[in-house]
Amino acid sequence: QKEVEQNSGPLSVPEGAIASLNCTYSDRGSQSFFWYRQYSGKSPELIMFIYSNGDKEDGRFTAQLNKASQYVSLLIRDSQPSDSATYLCAVNPTDTGKLIFGQGTTLQVKP
Amino acid sequence: DGGITQSPKYLFRKEGQNVTLSCEQNLNHDAMYWYRQDPGQGLRLIYYSQIVNDFQKGDIAEGYSVSREKKESFPLTVTSAQKNPTAFYLCASSISGRRNEQFFGPGTRLTVL
Numbered sequence: 001q002k003e004v005e006q007n008s009g010p011l012s013v014p015e016g017a018i019a020s021l022n023c024t025y026s027d028r029g030s031q032s033f034f035w036y037r038q039y040s041g042k043s044p045e046l047i048m049f050i051y052s053n054g055d056k057e058d059g060r061f062t063a064q065l066n067k068a069s070q071y072v073s074l075l076i077r078d079s080q081p082s083d084s085a086t087y088l089c090a091v092n093p094t095d096t097g098k099l100i101f102g103q104g105t106t107l108q109v110k111p
Numbered sequence: 112d113g114g115i116t117q118s119p120k121y122l123f124r125k126e127g128q129n130v131t132l133s134c135e136q137n138l139n140h141d142a143m144y145w146y147r148q149d150p151g152q153g154l155r156l157i158y159y160s161q162i163v164n165d166f167q168k169g170d171i172a173e174g175y176s177v178s179r180e181k182k183e184s185f186p187l188t189v190t191s192a193q194k195n196p197t198a199f200y201l202c203a204s205s206i207s208g209r210r211n212e213q214f215f216g217p218g219t220r221l222t223v224l
Contacts, residue, residue, distance in 0.1 A: 032210045043201055043215040044154070052209065088153065092211045097142070097161050098169070099213055103153040 001025045002093045006102035014110055019076040021105050023089030026070070033065055033072045036088040038104065044088055048074060079109045115216035120214050124154045124189070124196070132187045134202035140214075141207040143185035146166070147171060148199045154202045160185055161207050189221065195221045 013019045021035075032051050036044035047076040050056045050063040050072065062075040072091075076083055089102040115136045124130045134143065142161045156169030160179040174193025175184040179185055184206075189196045198218050203213040 010127070032212075036215075043218045046212060046214060049212055054141065090213075097167075097207070097211070098144070098156060098159055099211060101154040 002091075002096075002100050004091050004100045004102040006087075006089050008089055008103055008104045008105060010106040010108050012108045012110060013079050015079060015081060017079050017109075019079045019083065019107055019109070020076075021070075021074040021087050021089075021107065023072045023074075023091075023102055025072070025089075025091045025100070027091065027093040028067075028070060030067075030070075030091045030095035031094065032076055032092040033063070034090040034092075034099065035063060035074045038086045038088060040085075043076075069078060076107075079107075081109045081111050083107060084109050115202060115204055115214060117200075117216040117219050119219060121218065122219055124221060124222060124223050127191045129188055129190050130221065132189065132200055132202075132221070134185045134187065134216060135183055136204045136216075137183060138204055138214070139182075140204035141182070141206045142211075143179070143187070144189045144203040144205075144213060145169075145175070145177065146201040146203065148201060154201065157187065195219055 026077045035048040037047045038044040048063040050065045056063045060077045064073045086104040088104045090099040118133045144159040145157040158177040160166035176188045200217045202216040205213040
């Protein structure tokens with residue numbers, strides 16, 4: 001069974017701090033990795049994707065991928081209260097045509 | 112505007128009734144997906160379709176049925192055989208391929224009375 005694991009949290013950080021969200025996956029052949037943000041009562045929104053080892057930056061968000069360790073993370077710099085949401089990690093395993101989602105990590109940014 | 116629409120936003124069903132949830136996309140995406148989300152839980156895949164007139168069961172297909180007669184549309188029927196259908200239902204679509212970036216519709220919240 002292909003799995004994606006996330007700490008459910010909640011992860012609480014003060015406004016302006018760096019929030020670090022982590023995700024591990026079991027399928028070593030996975031090719032692409034995604035972070036979704038989901039506000040309470042709303043549908044998930046794709047905020048970052050990464051395909052290659054290393055870092056990918058987009059504004060205040062940085063995705064980090066380490067395929068050897070089967071680990072992907074999302075850093076949010078200068079966290080704002082509006083970043084308070086659940087963050088879902090998703091992985092595209094080898095040749096399955098579907099994504100496997102983690103349970104999500106709830107982030108709380110306190111003013 | 113390109114996007115994914117789901118209707119209705121809220122749906123109430125009596126026990127023993129079948130209901131159909133609508134999902135339409137105008138993104139010209141080949142693949143479409145249905146997920147179920149229960150409170151405090153992640154997403155569980157119900158059915159998916161990578162091409163018109165073809166679909167596959169996901170992890171929790173029992174009690175659900177789908178059709179894919181048009182590229183733009185992927186309706187989900189929740190049948191009376193689904194024992195605990197109260198949940199948030201999410202439709203997604205993607206361009207078929209290795210990367211599989213999926214985009215979600217706004218969701219339908221189904222409540223069984």
